[in-house]
Amino acid sequence: MTESVVLDPVDLHLLRLLQNDARTTYRDLAAQVGVAPSTCLDRVTRLRRSGVILGHRLKLDPAKLGRGLQALLSVQVRPHRRELVGPFVERIRALPESLTFFHLTGPDDYLIHVAVADMTDLQRLVLDEFTSRREVARVETRLIFQQWDCGPLLPSSPSAQSG
Numbered sequence: 001m002t003e004s005v006v007l008d009p010v011d012l013h014l015l016r017l018l019q020n021d022a023r024t025t026y027r028d029l030a031a032q033v034g035v036a037p038s039t040c041l042d043r044v045t046r047l048r049r050s051g052v053i054l055g056h057r058l059k060l061d062p063a064k065l066g067r068g069l070q071a072l073l074s075v076q077v078r079p080h081r082r083e084l085v086g087p088f089v090e091r092i093r094a095l096p097e098s099l100t101f102f103h104l105t106g107p108d109d110y111l112i113h114v115a116v117a118d119m120t121d122l123q124r125l126v127l128d129e130f131t132s133r134r135e136v137a138r139v140e141t142r143l144i145f146q147q148w149d150c151g152p153l154l155p156s157s158p159s160a161q162s163g
Helices: 009-020 026-033 037-049 082-094 119-131 158-162
Strands: 069-077 098-103 110-116 136-143
Touching: 009 026, 009 037, 026 037, 069 082, 069 119, 082 098, 110 119, 119 136
Parallel strands: none
Antiparallel strands: 069 110, 069 136, 098 110
């Protein structure tokens, strides 16, 4: 289990600003938080090194890239042993169709969010990349009709946390 990091109000303010716009300059961040730009840079660097900030990502629209159909694949692996799971995980993570990949408890071992061109492409993916693998016991497919991003991890202001 990962240990939590002690964050002071300045750290939390920086994180609130960055989670809403990771492209904000250090000068702008410093002005909004009320610290020197060099202090801001040092703090953000420390937050990265401590693993609080995991990275910055560009979000792409799968539909505009020719992958307008999204699905969730529930996968059961049998036997669920490390020597089979490792190669399975690496293969699925390497697939360009895989968007998000979860290892679960319960009847299904994995949940994979995929984006494909159409139903034919989804069928190809399931048959060629999942059910053809000897360790895959079952695949259940659920189509995604609509998706919403949820709110930020930190509330927009400290007062919103207590309410």
